[in-house]
Amino acid sequence: MAGTKQPPLSARQSLWLIAAALAAFLPLAPYLPQWLGIMTALVFIWRSALLWRRSPLPPRWLLLLAVAAATLAIAIYYRTLLGRSPSIALLVLLFAMKTLETRAARDGFALVLLAYFLVMTQFLFSQSLVNAAAMLLEVTLITAALLIMNHQRQGGVRALRQAAVMLAQAAPLMLLLFVLFPRVNGPLWGLPSDAYSGLTGLSETMRPGSISQLGRSDAIAFRARFTGRPPAQRLLYWRGPVLTRFDGGSWSMDRVFPRNTLPYSAAGTAFDYTVTLEPHNKPWLFALELPGSIPPEGLLAADYQLLAKVPVRSRLRYDIRSYPGISAGLDESPAILRQALQLPPRSNPRARAMALSWRADIGIDDEALIQRMLAYYRRQLFSYTLSPPLLGEDSIDEFLFDSRRGFCEHFAASFVFMMRAAGIPARVVTGYQGGEMNPVDGSLIVRQFEAHAWGEVWQKERGWVRVDPTAAIVPSRIEANLASALPQGEPLPFLARPDFLWLHDLRYRWDALANTWNQWVLGYNPERQREFLANLGMRSPDWQKMTITMTALCGVLLAGFAIWALGSRRKIDPALAAWNRLSRKLERLGPRRVGGLGPRRVGGLGLARFPWEGPRAYAERIAEKLPMIAAEIRLIAAIYEELRYGGAASREGLKELNMRIRRL
Amino acid sequence: MSPTGDLQQHFITWALRGKAPETSPIVLGRRRVFVLPTLAGLAYSAALTLMLIGAINYNLSLGYATVFLLSGLGVIAIFHTFRNLAYLHIAPCRAPPVFAGGKAHFCLLLTNLRALPRLAIRLKLPLQAETEIDVPEDSGIEAILELPAPRRGWLILPRVKISTSYPLGLIRAWAYVAPKMRCLVYPTPAKQAPALPMGPGEDGGNSGGNAGMEDFAGLRGHQAADPLRRVAWKAAARREDAPLLSKLFAGAAAQTLWLEWDALPARLDIEARLSLLTRWVCDADRADLSWGLRLPDKTIPPARGDEHCHACLKALALYGRD
Numbered sequence: 007m008a009g010t011k012q013p014p015l016s017a018r019q020s021l022w023l024i025a026a027a028l029a030a031f032l033p034l035a036p037y038l039p040q041w042l043g044i045m046t047a048l049v050f051i052w053r054s055a056l057l058w059r060r061s062p063l064p065p066r067w068l069l070l071l072a073v074a075a076a077t078l079a080i081a082i083y084y085r086t087l088l089g090r091s092p093s094i095a096l097l098v099l100l101f102a103m104k105t106l107e108t109r110a111a112r113d114g115f116a117l118v119l120l121a122y123f124l125v126m127t128q129f130l131f132s133q134s135l136v137n138a139a140a141m142l143l144e145v146t147l148i149t150a151a152l153l154i155m156n157h158q159r160q161g162g163v164r165a166l167r168q169a170a171v172m173l174a175q176a177a178p179l180m181l182l183l184f185v186l187f188p189r190v191n192g193p194l195w196g197l198p199s200d201a202y203s204g205l206t207g208l209s210e211t212m213r214p215g216s217i218s219q220l221g222r223s224d225a226i227a228f229r230a231r232f233t234g235r236p237p238a239q240r241l242l243y244w245r246g247p248v249l250t251r252f253d254g255g256s257w258s259m260d261r262v263f264p265r266n267t268l269p270y271s272a273a274g275t276a277f278d279y280t281v282t283l284e285p286h287n288k289p290w291l292f293a294l295e296l297p298g299s300i301p302p303e304g305l306l307a308a309d310y311q312l313l314a315k316v317p318v319r320s321r322l323r324y325d326i327r328s329y330p331g332i333s334a335g336l337d338e339s340p341a342i343l344r345q346a347l348q349l350p351p352r353s354n355p356r357a358r359a360m361a362l363s364w365r366a367d368i369g370i371d372d373e374a375l376i377q378r379m380l381a382y383y384r385r386q387l388f389s390y391t392l393s394p395p396l397l398g399e400d401s402i403d404e405f406l407f408d409s410r411r412g413f414c415e416h417f418a419a420s421f422v423f424m425m426r427a428a429g430i431p432a433r434v435v436t437g438y439q440g441g442e443m444n445p446v447d448g449s450l451i452v453r454q455f456e457a458h459a460w461g462e463v464w465q466k467e468r469g470w471v472r473v474d475p476t477a478a479i480v481p482s483r484i485e486a487n488l489a490s491a492l493p494q495g496e497p498l499p500f501l502a503r504p505d506f507l508w509l510h511d512l513r514y515r516w517d518a519l520a521n522t523w524n525q526w527v528l529g530y531n532p533e534r535q536r537e538f539l540a541n542l543g544m545r546s547p548d549w550q551k552m553t554i555t556m557t558a559l560c561g562v563l564l565a566g567f568a569i570w571a572l573g574s575r576r577k578i579d580p581a582l583a584a585w586n587r588l589s590r591k592l593e594r595l596g597p598r599r600v601g602g603l604g605p606r607r608v609g610g611l612g613l614a615r616f617p618w619e620g621p622r623a624y625a626e627r628i629a630e631k632l633p634m635i636a637a638e639i640r641l642i643a644a645i646y647e648e649l650r651y652g653g654a655a656s657r658e659g660l661k662e663l664n665m666r667i668r669r670l
Numbered sequence: 671m672s673p674t675g676d677l678q679q680h681f682i683t684w685a686l687r688g689k690a691p692e693t694s695p696i697v698l699g700r701r702r703v704f705v706l707p708t709l710a711g712l713a714y715s716a717a718l719t720l721m722l723i724g725a726i727n728y729n730l731s732l733g734y735a736t737v738f739l740l741s742g743l744g745v746i747a748i749f750h751t752f753r754n755l756a757y758l759h760i761a762p763c764r765a766p767p768v769f770a771g772g773k774a775h776f777c778l779l780l781t782n783l784r785a786l787p788r789l790a791i792r793l794k795l796p797l798q799a800e801t802e803i804d805v806p807e808d809s810g811i812e813a814i815l816e817l818p819a820p821r822r823g824w825l826i827l828p829r830v831k832i833s834t835s836y837p838l839g840l841i842r843a844w845a846y847v848a849p850k851m852r853c854l855v856y857p858t859p860a861k862q863a864p865a866l867p868m869g870p871g872e873d874g875g876n877s878g879g880n881a882g883m884e885d886f887a888g889l890r891g892h893q894a895a896d897p898l899r900r901v902a903w904k905a906a907a908r909r910e911d912a913p914l915l916s917k918l919f920a921g922a923a924a925q926t927l928w929l930e931w932d933a934l935p936a937r938l939d940i941e942a943r944l945s946l947l948t949r950w951v952c953d954a955d956r957a958d959l960s961w962g963l964r965l966p967d968k969t970i971p972p973a974r975g976d977e978h979c980h981a982c983l984k985a986l987a988l989y990g991r992d
Contacts, residue, residue, distance in 0.1 A: 115710050115839070119717045122740060126721050129732040138732055145739060149838070156839040157790045159804065168837060172750065176742025183738035190726055320729040528731040564745065571749040572700055572756065579808075618763055618779060 015114050019155050020057050022162070023114050024050060026151035027105050029144045030121035033128040033137065034098060039083055042095055045076065049102040056106075064106055073103050094127050114155045121148045133528050135520060146170050178563055186539075186556035188549035189532045206454050207286035208246050208436050213256035214397050214405070217436070218413035221392045221488065223454035225284070227438055228292055229521055231449045232279040237294070239440060240484050241330045243460065243472065244292045244452060246437035248309040250345050252426075254353040255401065257419060257434050260345055264305035264313050270469075272298040274331030282525065283322045289314045292437060292452075294328035295472065301326050308342060309433065310334060310470075321529045335469035338431075343464060346431035354402040354423065361427035372430050372465055379424050380478040383417065386410060390480045392492060414483075417475040418459035431464035435472070440487055447518035455488055580660055581649035588642065588667045589615040592628060621647050635670065642666050682829060685846045695761040695781070696847050698832070703756045703845045705748060711840035714744060744840055751841040754788050754834045758805070763812055765827070765853035767983070769948075774819040774853040776827050781810040790836040796828055819855040822944065823991045827851040856983040857941070859949035866927060866953055926972045927954055927961040929982075944986050951986070955979040965989060 015023070028050055035043045056063060076099050077087070084092040101120045108114050125144045128137055149169035154160055160168075206223050209216065228244075236242075249257035276298060283291060291304045291312040300306050301324035305313050314322070349358075368374045387410065394412045397404045402423045405416050412420075418434050425432035439458035441450040460474040477484040530538075539547040544555070593614035613631065615624045625643035629636035645663045649656075685702065707715070718737055725733030759781035768774050782788050782805040793813050794800045803813045819825050833844035929950045934943050947963070954961040955974075962972035963982045967989070970982055 111839075115713070119713060122736075123717060123721060126724065126730070126733050126736045129730045129736070130728060133730065133732045138735070141732065141736055145736070145743075149743065152839065153837050157836055160789065172743055172746050172837065173739065175746045176739055179742030179745060180735060180738040183741065184735055187734065187738070189734075191729070527735075530731055531729070567746070567749045571753040 014110055015108055015155070016158055017057055017060070019114060019151075019158060020108055021054075022151040022154045022165075023108055023117055024053055024057070024105060026121050026148040027101065027117060029147045030124040031098065031101070033140050033144070034094070034124060034131075037128075037131045038095060038098060041083075042076075042080070042098065046098055046102040049106065053105045063109065066107070069103055069106055073100065076103075090130065094130070097124065097127065111155060115152075118148055118152050118155070121151075135523050138523075138527075142173070146173060149173065175567070179560065182556060182559050182563065184530070185535075186552050186559070188552045189530070189535050191532055207284075207288060208457060209288070210247060211256045211258040212249055212415055212419070212434060212436055212459060214401050214412070214416055214419070215394065217415040217457050217459055218392050218394060220454045220457040221413065225454045227286075227452045227454050227456070228281050228283040229449045229451050230279045230281050230441065232277060234278070236279075236443070236450055237277055237330055239486065240477075241294075242438075242440050242450075243295045243330075243435075243458075243474075244438040244441075245295045245297075245311065245435060246292055247290060247435075248307070248311045248462075249434040249436060250309065250348075252348065252350065252419075252423070254350040255399070257422075259311075260309065262307035262309055262311065262313070264307045266300055266305050268298070268300070268306065269308065269310070270296070270332060270334035272329050272332065274329045276327050276329055278325070278327050280323060280325050282521070282529070283318055283324070285319050285321060287317050287319055289317045291318070291322075291324065293326050294330060296329060296332045296334055297326060298329045298332070299327040308339075320531065321524055323525070323529060323534075333469045333471075335464060336467075338464060338469065343431045346433050346464060347426050347429065349423070349426050354400045356400075356403045357406050357420070357423055358427045360406075361424045365428045372463070375428055375430065376425070376463065376473060379421060380473075380475060383475055383479050388412070388417070388479055390414075390476065390483065390492065414476045415459045417479065418461050421461045421473065421475040425461070425463050433462050435460055435462050439474075439484060442487070444514045444518055444521075446514045447521060449518070449521055451517060579650065581646055581663065584660070584663050584667055585621070585646050585650070586615075588670070589613075589624075591667065591670065621650075638666065638670060642670070682846055692848055693850060695759045696849060698756055698758045698760070698845045698847070700752075700756050703752060703843050705752050705841060705843045707840060708835055708842050711744070714740075714840050718744070743838070747838040748841050750837050751834060751843045754836050755791070755832065755843040755845065757784070758782060758788060758791070758832070759810075760832070760847055760849060762827070762849040762851035765825075765851060767854040767856055767980070767987075768819050769856045770819055770822045770858045772819055774817045774825050774855065776815045776817060776851055776853060778813045778815065778830070778849065778851075779810050780805045780813055782807060784808070788834070790834055792833050794831045794833070796831075817853075819853065822855050822857040822987045824988075825853045825855050827853070854984060854987055856987045857944040857948045859952050860942070860945040863946055863949040863953070866950055866957075866959075867929070867933060868927060927959050928964060928972070929954070929961055930964045931966055932964070940990065944989055948983065948986050951979060951982045 031046060031050070035046075038046075055061075077096065080092055080095045080099065081087050084095070086092055087096065097120075101117070101124060104113065104117050104120060108117055122145070125141055125148070128140070146166065146169045149172065150162070150165040153165040153168055154162070157165075206220065206225050207227060208220070230236075247259050248262075250260035251258045277294060279294075281292065291301070291314050293312045296310055297306065297312055300312070303314055303322060303324055305315065307313055312326075364375060364378055368378065389411050390413070391411050392413060394416060395409045397409065402420050405412055406420050406424075415434075415436075422432040422434050436457070436459045438452045438456045439460070440456045441452040443450050458476070460472060460476065462470050462472055464470050474484060526534075535552075536547050539552065544551060613628060619627070621643045625639050628639045632639070642663065645659055645666070649659050649663060685704070718740055721733065721740075722737045724730070725737055761779045761781065763777040763779040765774060765776045778793070780788075780791065780803070785807050787807045788805040790802055791805055791813075792800045792802050793815055795815055795817055798815070798817060801813060801815060803811060805811050815827075815830065817825065817827070827849060829846050829848040831844060831846055833842055835842040929947055931943060931947065934946060938946070947965075951961070951963065955976075958974060960972050960974040961982075963970040963985065965985060968985050970978070970985060
């Protein structure tokens with residue numbers, strides 16, 4: 007290849023390359039900054055216009071200038087060129103520019119490789135079934151473009167079909183490698199800091215409005231599948247970050263001391279279930295209150311929060327058991343109780359004053375104080391809304407006495423504040439409440455809009471007790487779901503709306519499929535791989551065994567292909583075979599007849615058919631040299647012609663041909 | 671020769687396994703088809719390695735799937751490429767004679783007995799450009815290979831490299847064949863040549879005004895020595911780019927034209943003589959004359975027509991070579 011000048015690409019090849027480039031770019035487009043997407047689209051349009059008008063490609067210096075300018079724009083936009091998003095933006099940019107520089111086959115091939123690469127980068131953003139289907143289509147199109155690059159005369163449909171056939175043949179190999187290639191848990195090295203941007207979920211802190219923000223998202227937080235019957239809807243409190251510190255504005259997690267033993271003893275009804283947690287890049291897991299076992303990936307903090315050993319950056323599955331009726335913390339340490347009473351001095355004076363006056367009224371009865379607070383919410387006509395008004399510095403005061411409109415975090419925060427002000431140890435617990443049972447596959451789906459915050463108070467005889475002020479105002483939020491709790495006209499996320507029942511059914515089916523997909527394809531990690539292979543009968547699978555099995559099975563597959571490649575010699579047309587037999591017979595027969603004395607191997611009359619000789623020409627030549635069989639040979643040639651080129655090959659004709667050749 | 675070139679030569683000798691020239695038809699059996707990745711194939715595998723590292727690093731299950739699918743595609747391409755070439759039948763077809771200094775055209779018959787076409791088959795002679803050809807399913811096609819023919823005599827077809835990188839260009843399959851095939855190369859006709867030696871009677875008896883008695887015998891290329899009145903102006907006027915022709919007249923007695931080696935000036939060397947005689951043969955043939963050729967070792971009796979012309983040119987081509 008080196009040294010020889012490469013032929014320029016034809017217009018047809020260029021067109022296919024542009025189509026392949028477009029196919030690789032489109033799925034990425036939604037994840038790129040808008041201006042870059044538009045610019046890339048413009049470059050493609052420009053390239054197509056050049057092709058249409060058969061104009062020459064732009065000079066190299068202009069391209070270099072454009073690339074430099076766009077690189078600068080990307081650097082300014084992201085304020086860096088490192089990291090995942092800027093790298094992909096840069097890759098897309100270079101890719102688009104390369105389409106303007108496809109002169110020779112080499113450029114075309116470089117473009118195809120880049121296109122294959124871009125196909126993979128879309129999975130950094132989404133790995134849904136739709137993306138997988140898109141990947142198959144894109145790869146088929148790009149492969150067809152590669153086919154046409156290698157064989158200019160090939161038709162488009164034919165190239166697409168050929169690409170599809172080859173990919174279908176590659177599929178068994180893919181499956182084998184996918185199942186058996188020893189998986190390792192990434193990352194191999196430090197990932198750029200923005201690698202997990204765009205993941206939604208609860209955070210370490212809570213301020214007014216932070217959870218109602220999540221209420222607008224119908225992304226899935228996690229799925230749970232119970233081995234028996236799931237608990238009642240009102241018991242589905244999925245415990246997440248426990249927020250003990252309050253600085254007047256926001257609530258945050260305390261320093262926690264994680265252990266791998268339970269600080270309380272299990273009691274009551276147990277529920278066993280498996281959680282499939284979507285990545286949220288935070289170091290905690292979710293479990294029903296209160297967890298009765300600790301999964302190997304996690305630890306239990308002193309405030310009963312289930313922590314993950316490493317931030318959850320890929321979908322995580324864990325089996326866990328919970329006891330909803332457990333009471334914990336009867337002998338809570340004084341340090342924790344002290345922390346649960348902490349309040350910033352001089353904040354929210356009105357709320358503090360009210361709490362103190364209530365305490366003076368009621369005396370030492372903590373339970374009565376709690377009931378008074380809940381009654382206060384009900385009596386003062388507090389309303390539950392997804393779009394609460396913005397609050398100022400003394401947010402609790404403003405909420406309790408002025409705005410009186412809020413989402414669960416407002417209620418939880420004000421409740422815990424009041425309790426602390428009245429001398430009751432209390433803390434805010436965030437997490438999810440509820441979940442939706444998918445009747446198709448029986449899994450409980452918990453979405454981001456089910457994010458919730460509630461309170462937890464400590465009582466001497468009962469330990470830590472959950473008190474959910476939201477339930478006091480809108481019981482239906484807890485008994486049923488978010489949609490029933492919100493007043494009409496609130497902007498609900500699409501999937502939280504109660505209408506379009508048939509759509510819901512469709513969604514359940516789709517979600518069940520997506521769940522299977524997540525479990526078996528996307529969640530195929532080292533643990534799952536070992537489990538799966540062990541189920542298939544591989545004893546204690548490790549990477550050596552996997553490699554050996556993979557190699558062996560690939561070998562078998564390849565041997566199959568080798569047989570296909572070698573053994574598919576087309577069976578020769580029987581008429582042609584008979585005709586060749588005649589030629590060989592005449593070749594042998596010639597010298598024997600002429601020489602008279604036995605078979606002479608050398609010489610001969612040259613009666614064999616020349617490769618380029620048609621049946622009629624051959625028959626005439628033989629007829630001339632061997633006049634005694636002239637009539638017969640002409641007849642045989644006529645039969646052969648009819649059989650081979652006449653369209654309908656009949657068995658009788660073939661029989662006659664064979665007979666006559668034998669008799670000759 | 672450079673060490674790599676030397677190595678290549680050894681490889682080719684081994685690949686052909688001393689069979690050159692081979693008897694036809696040559697079948698590209700699986701033992702003689704070689705398969706290696708191309709530069710593009712190496713780039714492809716490098717890109718896949720990069721993608722695999724990316725998939726591992728970011729835990730992309732579908733990234734793995736993509737990489738494995740593309741690896742599978744690369745492996746499948748090996749078989750497709752191999753299959754595209756294996757069991758192709760090659761038979762020498764014909765190689766029409768050419769004049770030295772021209773290009774010989776070797777025609778090979780490629781036969782495909784499979785139900786699928788073999789696409790983008792490339793044939794290459796050493797130091798020559800590649801020819802690309804598609805062999806349709808279940809039939810044959812003629813591939814024509816061009817080779818410069820600098821010297822007269824037999825031009826043996828050198829080994830032919832048959833290769834293909836279809837379908838994906840990632841893998842190249844190739845084989846060497848040396849079909850038994852040769853092309854006859856006639857000597858180059860001399861550019862400047864005296865008029866045909868028409869014999870003694872022609873000039874003396876018939877050059878006068880006795881025009882009525884002359885029988886028009888044909889045309890031949892105009893030469894500087896021909897009298898102007900013999901130019902076939904009508905023939906020249908028919909086409910703009912037609913060469914000037916001279917009318918030839920058969921004399922009173924039908925003379926036989928003898929093209930004789932010994933009649934040429936003694937100072938000419940062998941090749942110059944052959945070249946001159948070739949020119950004369952061509953001229954005589956174009957004028958549709960009857961002529962004989964007398965070489966020191968061979969005499970071809972007078973005749974006319976294509977066969978005769980070929981016989982004479984062949985004798986000239988092979989003079990001193992057999």
